[in-house]
Amino acid sequence: MRSKAEQLKAPRGTRDLVGPLxxxxxxxxxxxxxxxxxxxxxxxxxxxxxxxxxxxxxVGEETDVVGKEMYLLQDRKxxxxxxxxxxxxPVVRAFIERNLASAGLPVRLYxxxxxxxxxxxxxxxYRQFHQFGCELFGSSSPAADFEVxxxxxxxxxxxxxxxxxxxxxxxxxxxxxxxxRSLADxxxxxxxxxxxxxxxxxxxxxxxxxxCKVPDCRDLHSLAPxxxxxxxxxxxxxxxxxxxxxxxxxxxxxxxxxxxxxYYTGVVFEFRSxxxxxxxxxxxxxxxxxxxxxxxxxxxxxxxFAAGIDRLALLLERTSSSxxxxxxxxxxxxxxxxxxxxxLADGLRAAARKELPKHCSDREPVILSALRAxxxxxxxxxxxxxxxRFVVILGENEMARGSVTxxxxxxxxxxxxxxxxYSRAGGTNLAHFLREHSVPRKKxxxxxxxxxxx
RNA sequence: GUGGAUAUAGCUCAACUGGUCAGAGCGCCGGUCUGUGGAACCGGAGGUUGCGGGUUCGAUCCCCGUUAUCCACCCCA
Numbered sequence: 279m280r281s282k283a284e285q286l287k288a289p290r291g292t293r294d295l296v297g298p299l300x301x302x303x304x305x306x307x308x309x310x311x312x313x314x315x316x317x318x319x320x321x322x323x324x325x326x327x328x329x330x331x332x333x334x335x336x337v338g339e340e341t342d343v344v345g346k347e348m349y350l351l352q353d354r355k356x357x358x359x360x361x362x363x364x365x366x367x368p369v370v371r372a373f374i375e376r377n378l379a380s381a382g383l384p385v386r387l388y389x390x391x392x393x394x395x396x397x398x399x400x401x402x403x404y405r406q407f408h409q410f411g412c413e414l415f416g417s418s419s420p421a422a423d424f425e426v427x428x429x430x431x432x433x434x435x436x437x438x439x440x441x442x443x444x445x446x447x448x449x450x451x452x453x454x455x456x457x458x459r460s461l462a463d464x465x466x467x468x469x470x471x472x473x474x475x476x477x478x479x480x481x482x483x484x485x486x487x488x489x490c491k492v493p494d495c496r497d498l499h500s501l502a503p504x505x506x507x508x509x510x511x512x513x514x515x516x517x518x519x520x521x522x523x524x525x526x527x528x529x530x531x532x533x534x535x536x537x538x539x540x541y542y543t544g545v546v547f548e549f550r551s552x553x554x555x556x557x558x559x560x561x562x563x564x565x566x567x568x569x570x571x572x573x574x575x576x577x578x579x580x581x582x583f584a585a586g587i588d589r590l591a592l593l594l595e596r597t598s599s600s601x602x603x604x605x606x607x608x609x610x611x612x613x614x615x616x617x618x619x620x621x622l623a624d625g626l627r628a629a630a631r632k633e634l635p636k637h638c639s640d641r642e643p644v645i646l647s648a649l650r651a652x653x654x655x656x657x658x659x660x661x662x663x664x665x666x667r668f669v670v671i672l673g674e675n676e677m678a679r680g681s682v683t684x685x686x687x688x689x690x691x692x693x694x695x696x697x698x699x700y701s702r703a704g705g706t707n708l709a710h711f712l713r714e715h716s717v718p719r720k721k722x723x724x725x726x727x728x729x730x731x732x
Numbered sequence: 733g734u735g736g737a738u739a740u741a742g743c744u745c746a747a748c749u750g751g752u753c754a755g756a757g758c759g760c761c762g763g764u765c766u767g768u769g770g771a772a773c774c775g776g777a778g779g780u781u782g783c784g785g786g787u788u789c790g791a792u793c794c795c796c797g798u799u800a801u802c803c804a805c806c807c808c809a
Contacts, residue, residue, distance in 0.1 A: 290800070342807050346733075348799080364809085398733075401802065402809085409809060475806065491805080539806060548809095559809060586809030611767065654767045662769050673767065687769075 291397070291405025302591045303408070306437060307390055310410035310497065310585070312520035314388035315426065315435035319412050322387045326394075330360040336367040338540025338570055340482045347395040361394035365411045365541070366566065367573075367586055374413055375574035383416025383578070397644070400555035402589045411563075413582035418567060420517045423545045426581045428485050431527065433585065439593055441549040441560055443528065446535035447483070447515040449507050451543055460482045460503045468498055482686060483572065485536040485635050503532060511544070518545055541566040545581070551593055560593070561585035603665040605630075605643035609657045611673025616649060622682070622697070622708075623647035629709035642660075655718055662687050668712060 288294060295303055308563040311321070337344050349361035362368055367388055372378065378385050390410050397403060412429055414422050427443070436440055448454050465472065465480035465487055472480070473495050479486045488499055496714025507515060522529055529547075532557045537546050546564030548715055554560065570578040606626065648657060648668075654671070661669050671683040676694075685692035695711045 287800075347807080395808080397806095397807070399801080401803090403807095407809065411809090478806095486807090557803065558807075562809060584809060589809060653765070655765070655769075658769045660770085669768090671767075675767080683767090685768075690769080692768085 281392075289405070289708055291399040291403075292469050293404065293598075299591060300686065301721060302594055303494040303587060306587050306590050306594070307410065309433055309436045310388070310390060312589075313429050313436060314386075314412050316432070317386070318431045319386040319388040319414075321629060322361075322369060322372060323391065324365075324389065326392065327359045328368055328371065332367050332371055332573070333360055333363060334342050336370065336539075336541050336573060341538055341540055343395065343538065344349070344397075346605050347397055349394045349396055351374070359482040363395045364414060365389050365391070365409050366539075366582055369411075369413050369582075370566075370569055370573055370575070370580070373413075373578075374570060374573060379416065379576065379578065383417040383601075384422070386412070387415075388412045400557065402554055402586070402592050405590055408587035409584045410587055411582060411584035415570070415578050415580045418579035420521060421473060422581050423518050423565060424521045426563065426583055427527070427547060428521070428525075430547075430549060430563065430583050430585065434590075437590060437594065439551065439590060440553070440559065441551045442530065443547060443549055444530050444532045444535055444671055445518070445522075445545060445547040446532055447505075447507060447518075447545055449505065449511045449513060449544055453506070453508050453511050454485075454543055457503075457505050463487065464502050472497060483536075483538070483540075488534040488540070508591070514544065515627065536726060537562060537564060541572070543567050547583070549585075551589075552590060553593055557589060559586070560589050566592070570654075602644050604646045604661070605666065606645045606668045606670060607661040607664070607666045608645070608647040608656070608670045608672060609661070610651045611654065611671065612651050615672045615677065616647075616651060619647040619670075619719055620649070620678070622670065622672065630712075649663070658685075658687075682708065684708070 314321075332346065333344050333348060339345065348363050351359050351361070353359060369389060371385070373385065378387075379449055382514050390408075390434075392406050392408050394406055396405060399405060410433070412426060414426055431443070449457065453604060461484040462480050463478065465484065469477060469480065473490065473493070476487055476490050476492075476495050479490070487495075488502065490499060492495060519531070535546060535548060537548075542564045544567060545563035547562070547563040548559050549556045551560045552558070561583055563581070565579070565581045567579040567671045570576065570580060606623075608619040608623050608626075609614040623645050627642070630643050630645060651657075658669060664686055669685045669687060671685065673683075676682050679694070681694045681696045684695050692710070695708055697708055
């Protein structure tokens with residue numbers, strides 16, 4: 279007989295975010311929000327499913343992402359919907375549909391959330407994965423490209439992720455089109471000597487030819503025509519390089535960097551990590567000046583990027599993380615005080631809102647009640663292990679006196695604190711005491727996520 | 733979608749070529765210890781060896797299927 283757990287497992291390529299992994303996700307998301315908002319980006323949340331046609335028209339019918347990786351569904355009225363495989367198209371759709379340009383250009387938006395692609399799962403690659411992305415509408419200036427790369431970089435730096443920046447310039451639609459055509463023509467002449475993948479690429483996405491990893495193909499491709507940028511495009515590429523150099527941002531230029539989504543034009547870039555194996559792109563983006571118009575909006579230049587949160591979490595897994603550290607743990611001595619302990623904890627949390635110092639960043643202090651009585655020795659050891667600062671002991675003696683014993687786990691001092699009018703006064707007595715006796719910890723110790731155990 | 737590998741306790745891993753081999757460490761629970769600190773020692777619970785078939789007197793081990801994971805390709809975050 280099969281157990282329920284075996285029959286109902288999470289679908290392939292999906293996973294539950296819980297414990298340290300969830301902590302990590304929140305940390306990464308917080309860094310994203312910080313980096314984006316600091317540059318004036320506002321969050322947008324779009325639906326998780328859209329009309330399938332949106333992605334066909336933007337990402338491109340011939341790309342793998344829409345050709346074979348989309349989760350397609352039909353609702354009861356026969357509408358063709360798709361779980362979003364990427365974030366840019368929905369944001370552009372919303373930009374047009376909500377007439378966001380009316381607030382005045384440029385418009386800066388960021389998003390955070392799950393994306394879906396039907397792919398063979400691998401480390402750092404999931405069928406439901408998560409992205410943080412920024413989109414900047416309304417500027418064709420290299421300053422906009424520079425800004426977006428800068429936000430991306432700040433975000434990664436803030437997380438402490440080591441990565442290197444690679445850029446390329448695909449040219450304006452005219453350059454890109456011409457180059458693709460000449461590559462395809464070239465491929466045709468040597469078609470019989472190319473690997474099967476490259477033969478397919480020649481048809482569907484000639485630019486990708488340059489990215490082949492088969493050695494023989496690479497040799498052939500070295501004979502391929504070079505990208506020729508028009509005057510405007512090469513000036514654009516040059517000014518971006520200059521800006522990056524002047525800002526002291528390290529990067530490499532790779533003419534083989536081609537992104538798999540059709541809408542890219544102009545600058546494209548990736549941040550790669552050496553610690554990720556084959557899935558080394560941790561963040562990717564570029565310019566998509568034609569997309570807004572292609573989807574029915576006013577001609578509007580735009581740049582953006584998307585970062586893979588799951589991949590970042592993979593990189594940071596080693597360097598984290600401790601669970602929520604309690605500020606106070608209430609310990610009942612005997613079974614019959616457990617309910618009183620829970621009540622005390624509840625009242626203390628209410629009081630703490632107003633009265634306790636913000637001891638750990640932007641979170642409320644964590645106040646726990648132990649739900650069972652254990653030997654004091656073990657209970658104290660556990661509380662100390664969990665990193666609690668105070669322990670409140672509630673036993674026969676305390677109940678008789680109408681007080682509790684408060685112990686500071688750092689200094690080992692302890693006091694008897696009266697709680698007689700505790701509930702009437704909204705818990706001020708104990709809360710006040712704790713406030714008076716808590717000194718701010720050093721910064722490193724305040725971190726609830728990145729700080730290890732003492 | 734293609735090629736390859738793996739699957740044993742909550743976790744990390746053992747078990748010579750099929751024959752008491754279902755184990756260890758960590759974790760968890762309890763005791764030594766009736767109300768004061770992360771220790772030590774002792775004990776306990778937990779597995780039809782991913783699942784389903786097959787070969788065999790006998791399968792964790794061999795074969796087939798299946799599911800999941802990992803690696804590479806494709807592609808991408």
